[in-house]
Amino acid sequence: MSASEESSAKYExxxxxxxxxxxLLNNSEHExxxxxxxxxxxxxNNFGACRRYVYPGQQLVxxxxxxxxxxxxxxxxxxxxxxQNLTRSSHxxxxxxxxxxxxKSHDGDWKAVMAEYLFSGPEPLLNGLVGGLGHPFIHLAYxxxxxxxxxATEGLSLACTEYIPLHSIIDRYPPDNSSYxxxxxxxxxxxxxxxxxxxxxxxxxxxTNIDTLLQTRYDVLLEHWNAWEGSSPLQQLEECCDLSLLLxxxxxxxxxxxxxxxxxxxxxAQAIRVLWHFIPEERHAAVMRQYAVFFLLVYxxxxxxxxxxxxxxxxxxxxxxxRDWSWVHQEALNHxxxxxxHFFKVVRAPQVFxxxxxxxxxxxxxxxxxxxxxxxGWQGFGEGVAGFLPDRDxxxxxxx
Numbered sequence: 040m041s042a043s044e045e046s047s048a049k050y051e052x053x054x055x056x057x058x059x060x061x062x063l064l065n066n067s068e069h070e071x072x073x074x075x076x077x078x079x080x081x082x083x084n085n086f087g088a089c090r091r092y093v094y095p096g097q098q099l100v101x102x103x104x105x106x107x108x109x110x111x112x113x114x115x116x117x118x119x120x121x122x123q124n125l126t127r128s129s130h131x132x133x134x135x136x137x138x139x140x141x142x143k144s145h146d147g148d149w150k151a152v153m154a155e156y157l158f159s160g161p162e163p164l165l166n167g168l169v170g171g172l173g174h175p176f177i178h179l180a181y182x183x184x185x186x187x188x189x190x191a192t193e194g195l196s197l198a199c200t201e202y203i204p205l206h207s208i209i210d211r212y213p214p215d216n217s218s219y220x221x222x223x224x225x226x227x228x229x230x231x232x233x234x235x236x237x238x239x240x241x242x243x244x245x246x247t248n249i250d251t252l253l254q255t256r257y258d259v260l261l262e263h264w265n266a267w268e269g270s271s272p273l274q275q276l277e278e279c280c281d282l283s284l285l286l287x288x289x290x291x292x293x294x295x296x297x298x299x300x301x302x303x304x305x306x307x308a309q310a311i312r313v314l315w316h317f318i319p320e321e322r323h324a325a326v327m328r329q330y331a332v333f334f335l336l337v338y339x340x341x342x343x344x345x346x347x348x349x350x351x352x353x354x355x356x357x358x359x360x361x362r363d364w365s366w367v368h369q370e371a372l373n374h375x376x377x378x379x380x381h382f383f384k385v386v387r388a389p390q391v392f393x394x395x396x397x398x399x400x401x402x403x404x405x406x407x408x409x410x411x412x413x414x415x416g417w418q419g420f421g422e423g424v425a426g427f428l429p430d431r432d433x434x435x436x437x438x439x
Contacts, residue, residue, distance in 0.1 A: 171201030245421025295415030
């Protein structure tokens with residue numbers, strides 16, 4: 040068996056399962072108690088207990104054609120969610136409607152619904168939020184900042200449809216196969232960059248490379264992921280925020296193009312920062328482990344760009360010339376890319392990092408000023424995603 044075949048086999052055998060909910064599906068006692076017109080529910084504060092929901096209906100209506108009702112969700116929904124019932128984009132609207140009704144049944148307490156479904160069970164949804172390029176984290180952070188139950192149910196729906204199979208390594212840490220140890224994630228990044236086993240895997244960058252990476256170099260990915268030793272989770276969060284900023288802003292091209300997917304490492308770090316006090320403290324370390332595997336996945340799939348050693352000094356050499364965050368806000372609003380939604384995420388992230396970790400000699404402010412001065416579009420899409428061609432479908436000010 041070749042190295043790639045062995046890696047693929049390891050990944051397949053470690054794919055997640057949910058035996059508890061599978062037992063519920065196959066348990067005749069539970070089946071005999073189910074009602075076609077309603078739901079079996081076990082309430083209370085025991086979030087670790089299984090809950091099963093049964094709904095009539097044979098199929099989901101294609102989202103966008105008409106609104107789906109919660110009665111059209113078919114199958115079992117429990118806190119550890121039977122895996123086959125997740126990751127289906129056809130369930131998107133149905134999940135939103137389901138969580139809307141859950142909030143109603145909780146007397147409008149959307150935060151309790153978020154907590155119940157994100158943190159319950161041995162395979163909680165929380166452990167798979169970096170799926171879909173981390174947009175479940177991002178959307179749930181929007182909900183928290185806006186204090187919006189509407190956005191919260193959208194975020195929970197994303198958490199269901201984008202539930203990444205790699206949640207299994209957070210649910211149950213795999214054996215430590217690391218060949219080195221470090222408390223510095225930047226050092227892990229450097230080791231990944233120099234690892235020849237991760238060269239020439241892809242012909243172009245792009246997030247669609249993830250499947251190839253997991254099928255052929257899963258064990259190598261885990262080797263580097265396991266190398267990162269924990270300091271305190273809060274220190275890890277600060278390190279990840281700062282490193283994502285250096286990677287995202289330090290690898291831009293001379294023409295002002297920035298890697299769209301590397302930038303998402305900034306956005307996801309910012310989302311985790313927003314949700315930090317909502318997430319139970321005992322889960323912080325696991326969240327940072329999840330972010331680390333996401334960070335490495337994106338970095339490898341984007342062809343491991345070399346992070347210029349002078350990036351920090353280049354940012355810190357920016358002269359303020361009286362410019363402050365108010366100037367940044369006005370400059371961003373008047374920027375030619377102001378109608379691009381992702382543009383503002385990058386401008387804002389350094390400011391909230393500063394609010395959390397301190398100004399660090401205006402490092403974060405200078406990073407935003409540098410980005411505003413240089414940014415002129417996105418790159419790194421590779422072959423893109425099915426149905427979406429960035430040059431055709433993405434925003435560009437010259438199309439206006």
